Every structure is written in C-alpha cells, then in structure tokens.
Amino acid sequence: MDAILLQILNGLDKGGAYALIALGLTLIFGTLGVVNFAHGALFMLGAFCAVTVNKAITLSAKVRDESVTFFEAYKDVPYLEMWLGETGSLIINWSIPISLLVAIPVMLGIGLAMERGLIRHFYKRPHADQILVTFGLAIVLQEIIKAFYGANPIPQTAPDFFSGTVNLGALIGMDLTYPTWRLVYFIFSMGIIAAVFSFLQFTTFGMVVRAGMADRETVQLLGINITKRFSTVFGIAAVVSGLAGLMYTPILPPDYHMGMDFLVLSFVVVVVGGMGSLPGAVAAGFLLGILQSLASMTEVKEIFPGIDQIIIYLIAMIVLLVRPRGLMGRKGVMED
Amino acid sequence: MTDKKTSVSRRSFLKGSLAAGAALSAPAFWIQGAYAGGHGFRNDPTNKATVTLGFNVPQTGPYADEGADELRAFKLAVKHLNGEGDGGMMQTMKPMNLKGNGILGKKVEFVTGDTQTKSDAARASAKRMIEKDGVIMFSGGSSSGVAVAVQALAQEMGTVFMAGLTHSNDTTGKDRRRYGFRHFFNAHMSGAALAPVLQAEYGDERQVYHLTADYNWGWSQESSIQEATAKQAKWNTVNAVRTPLGAGDFSQYITPVLNSGADTLVLNHYGKDMVNSLTQAVQFGLLDKQVNGKDFTVVVPLFSRLMAQGAGESIKGILGSTAWNWSLKDAGSQAFVKSFGQEYGFPPSQAAHTCYCQTLLYADAVERAGTFDPVQVIKALEDHEFSGMGNGDSIYRGADHQVFKNVLVVRGNQNPSSQFDLLEVVDIVDRDKVTYSPDLYAGELGPYKV
DSSP: OHHHHHHHHHHHHHHHHHHHHHHHHHHHHHHHOOOOTTHHHHHHHHHHHHHHHHHHHTOEEEEEOTTOOSSOOEEEEEHHHHHHTHHHHHHHHTHHHHHHHHHHHHHHHHHHHHHHHTGGGGTTSOHHHHHHHHHHHHHHHHHHHHHHHOSSOOOOOOOGGGOSEEETTGGGTOOOEEEHHHHHHHHHHHHHHHHHHHHHHHSHHHHHHHHHHHOHHHHHHTTOOHHHHHHHHHHHHHHHHHHHHHHHTTTSOOOTTHHHHHHHHHHHHHHHHOTTOHHHHHHHHHHHHHHHHHTTSHHHHHHSTTHHHHHHHHHHHHHHHHOTTOSSOOTTTTOO | OOOOOOOOOHHHHHHHHHHHHHHHHHHHHHHHHHHHSSSOOTTOOTTSSEEEEEEEEOSSSTTHHHHHHHHHHHHHHHHHHTTOTTOGGGGTOBSOOOOSSSBTTBEEEEEEEEOTTOHHHHHHHHHHHHHTSOOSEEEEOSOHHHHHHHHHHHHHHTOEEEEOSOOOGGGGTTTOOTTEEEOSOOHHHHHHHHHHHHHHHHOSOOEEEEEEESSHHHHHHHHHHHHHHHHHHOOEEEEEEEEOTTOOOOHHHHHHHHTSSOSEEEEEOOHHHHHHHHHHHHHTTGGGOEETTEEOEEEEEEOOHHHHHHHGGGGBTOEEEESOOTTOOSHHHHHHHHHHHHHHSSOOOHHHHHHHHHHHHHHHHHHHHTSOOHHHHHHHHTTEEEBSSSSSSEEEOTTTOBEEOOEEEEEEOSSOSSTTOOEEEEEEEOHHHHOOOTTSSOOOOOOSOO
C-alpha cells in the first residue's frame, strides 16, 4: 500500500508538469486554433530564466584558494556574498523563487512577441503549416539556448528551506516520506491551474475569451477586439508553461532539449484529455503522470516488462479507440 | 522526325554493371595495397614534419564533464611531448624513451571530435579523423558502448585506439581488439577491490537493489559487483532494474526501492546519471531509513571527483572505487597534478589521468619501436611493464590489452580540507588482488595485419 501511495505521489508532481504544459497548449488551440509545437520550448525557456537569474546573482570573483598547496588554485566567490555576507548567501539560496518574479514578465513578453511576430500570420493557414512553423521555431529557440548555455544540463538547487523530506504518513501511521520540493511543485501546479481557471471563469476578460472560444464571429460582431484578447491569452499560456519549467529545475537539471522531451508527452496528454478541453488537459495530465509512475513498480514490470516506457502511448491508443474525441473532447474540434 | 529508342538488353546491362563494378573497386584495391602490402601503413607520417593524434571525447551528453577533462589532459600531454611546460609525468615514467621533441622527432599536432556519448556519432567522428585528418592514433572515452564501437573501427581501419575512460569488462573481454588498448581499470577489478571493504564496513548478508545504466558498461558493472559481493559477503540481489542512459529524473526508479525490502542500493550509474540518481536517492530519504535492522546504505561502484563535485553533500560517506585520485602522494601523481593544476587551476580527474597516461604510453611505444607502423607499436605495447604513472608497477597484458595496476577504494569525504578534497582514499588495493585470467572473458584480439 505504501508503495502504491508513493508512486501516486510521484505521479502527481510529474503530472503537474504535464498538466501545466497541456493547459497552455489547449488554451492556445482553443482560442487561436493554432497547434503550437513551440510550446515545449516555452517550458524550456522558463527553466532557463531560473538558470539566467542564478548565473546573474552568482557572478563571482576569482579568489586564491590557500587550502590547495600543490598549485595556484582559485575559487569562485560570488560578489553578493562578498558584499552582503550571509544575506547574500540567502539571496543565492532562494534564487529559484526570486527568478519567478523575473520569469513572469519575461515569459509574457516572449509569448506576445511570438504570437504577434510570427504565429498570427498562420491563423488562416492549414494545421500542417502551423505545425511546421512552430516546430521550426522550437528548434531555433533551443539552438539559441544551446549556443549561449551549452548542451549540458545545468543543475539548480531548491532553497535549503525546502530540502529534505516530509513524512506524509505520520498522521495515518504509515511510512510515507516524500521530497519536500516535489510536494511544493505539486501544490504550485495546482495553484497555477486554479488561478487560470478562476481568471477565465470570474473575470470579464475571461468571460470574453470563453465567449470567443465558443463563437468568435458573434463576439467580433459585438464590437469586441477578440484578436487582441487572444494575443494576451497566448502570453498567459507562455507564462504558465514557463513557470512550470522554472519550478521543475530542481527536479530535472535543465538542458536545451528538455522542452522537446515534455512536448511529445504533453501532446499525448492533450489528445487523451480531448482537444480544446481545459479540464480534460488537466485531468489527463495527472492521470497519465500517475499511471506512468505506477507502471514503474516492480510488481507491474514483472508481469509486463518495459511497460513503464510505453504506458502513456498505450493509454492514448485505448482512449482514442474507445472515445475518439478524448476523455472530455468537444464535438467539432479538429474535425473539420 | 525519327523516334529513336535506346534499348538495353539484359546481357549488355550485366556486362556494363560488371565493368562499372570493376572500375569502382580498382582504386580501393590499390589504396589497400598501399598500406597493407607489407611496408606501408595508413597515414604514415614518415615524410611529414608533424604527426597528428585524434582525441575523440564526449563534449555533450551525460559524460560531458569527463570528456572536457579528458581533452584538457590530452592537450597537456601534447604540450609535454613537444617539450613545452614542465614535462609532467615524463619526469617520473619508467622506462622512459621520450625526449621532449615530439614523437620520433616529429612535432605532435592533434584534432578533436565529439562522441556525443553515442556509438554512431563516435564512429563517424573517429572515421573522419582517420580518413580526413590522417591521425596515426586516436584516443578518448567516456562510455564503454562508444569504446567498443570505435575499437572495432580501429581494427577495421588499422589505426591504434588508446581507450580513455571505459570500465566495462567487454572492452578488453569479449570485445577486445588487437588495435585497442585500455589503461583504465574495469568492472571486474572494481568488484574485486570493493567487496572486502564493503564486507568490513557493512557486514554480511545484505539485501541489495541495483539500479543499472542500460548498456554494456552498466550490465558489466552490475554482474561484477553482484558476483564479488555474493562470493565475499553473501549479499543477495533483491532486484536489478535497468534505467535508460541520461534519464535525468530517476524518481520513478527510486520510489520502488523504498518498499522492496532492500537495505542496500547499488547505483551502477556514471557521470551525470550517477549525480542525478544519487542526489534523488538522498532526497527521497533513503540514507535515513533502517531496513532489516540495518542502516540503509548506498554504494556507487565507480565514481570520480567530478561526480563527487556534482553530487555535493549527497556523496559524503558513500563508498566506491576509482582508478586514480589527485591526492595520491607518489612522485608520478604529484608531477601530473602539479602540471595540470598550474595549467588549469584545478586538479585532474581519473578520466584526465588515464587519457594523459595513454598518450604518453603510445608515444613511448613508438619511440621504442622506432617506427609509427601500428603493428610494431602494438608489439611494443604488449606485455610492456611500466611505473611512475600513479598506480604503482603496472603491465599492459598482451593477451587482452588490459593494464593491471593498483585500484583505489574511496569514500565521499565527510571533512574535506579544500574544494577539491572530495574523495578519501580508504584502501589502495594491490594489482595482484585484482588480476584475473585473460580467459575469464572469452574474446579474440584479431590479427596484427589488417
């Protein structure tokens, strides 16, 4: 039982990442009708916001390391530590939460620039053209990151406050320890999902966007500039994806290719959830994350060797056979 | 206007194909004769002022840190061969035939390549070095999959390959080749060196869970440590799970360990994979647990200072084996560390050490052979005994081209005295204790002449 609960927990943090990317993808598809293959790159750019902020606040001076006597050795001492002492160390330690503040405007800007500069020219083009151009854009973005940061993963650490484990089973008399940052990630992803849904449900802006998603022409006939609002939605989707990537960096050291790895899985999540369905994307994200973790259990793999590598695609096949529109798909979406 | 039709009969098509085939194969036949006919050999530098070596290392992928350090060591070795710098291990190596004037009086140049830690990319890169850049020898690592693949190419092309970091038994076992040489130790030697220390430290009859990189090095490491600990201390394998190379997030593989009944986790991972899997194992609180009335423990059969640096706090107290460490006090190690440290500002890793040694050993063999002819160089390397290179008296065994030398058992240092003092040497295991019969892993070296 402990093992199953642990794997479910493990699936929740992974599922959180899938759900956030899939949420952004569905938001863009539902509003703009664009299949955005560059969405994984936004996840990766968010992660590199954390890397950039960390590099900026750990800019260092080379100081002679007197403890090494064999040769002249130097160690990097961050300027912040030199100037501010322990406060400087504390700021460096909290670089990931600090980078959240930087990432929100940066990702919003990137999203708006991407939509206004390139993607809007492809609204009326076939889906194949959209896929090609966004896929090309994803490759360009990841090559730019590779040129600046190299090809190797750059580990990031969570603040010491969130290091270690939490015993979640203490209250129910079970041994259920789980890394604190992974729990933080799950709570964070739930918070972002709740914020996006609340924004769409309870604000006038959200109401107009939902109306535009349902019937774009009528909304435009009412004199509302829906295109402008949809551009903002693209920016919001970029922020959601970017923050998902940023907060994932202590779990998985970011490299230039990480977006592609998540993109493929997230598309499967969108398809399983149902194209255009926001609750479907979120539910499918968590469901597939949990199933992927459960499939890694020794007991499962003894019966189905290698199932952990294919489970997501197997579920996608079954769902599409039984419910061709996905779990919560709407009629008419991607069926023209 | 006449309508001319060109008709090709079956007979004329066959004749034409035969003639074209003969014409196309003729240059290859002549080229082959040029180096395999007796006196000549591929990329013979005799009539040139310089000689080119190829350094094929992983510059990207999970072993990129090791690759970067290997490249630093190669560059330093070339510098020393050409008489620049302080000479490093050329002051301590015995026997010593190098004069600091290149190799056989020819200035040493080099080209580099990126293996990407992928066999196909490594082969393509090595082939380019041999065919386009004209290298007389190539070297590098850091993956046994890559080493085995390029070693086979070395045999096909008749160009000597001095392997860098490769630890699988296969490299000098079932996949050994006449043109391939390994200075680094292997999984069998790790198991033999580690098992007695693990028994003394953690006792008998432990229940072990293995997480293993899913390629030939991982399999080799897993079976060697399983055999050695079962024989030495009756350790039992509860489960052995294969993980993809470069998995990044190992959480889904680590969580099943918690409820498996195992009290020991052996991480048969290397490079960034090991850094990630060990860090995540510690994050999941494995080292704080008690199972079967014993403190849970983690063992990393092969680790290096670079990995210890990446793993940070997680590595403290963890036992493993290593080929060499910069803190060794022998003259050879100190000369190399001083030279490398002055050049780059930090000490070399075990990967750097083996690559530096391989370059000098090759150059010395050419000097002893008096020719760059690979057949003569191979014969000069086979059963060559040497010392002064950091691991005591060593031998390049002719039967499988494996160097036998002392092996270090190390522990992640709990009280480091400097930023580089990350490994504490627990034991220096004598070469005799890790030597095994060349027949243990059946393989064929292949012919001298190719």
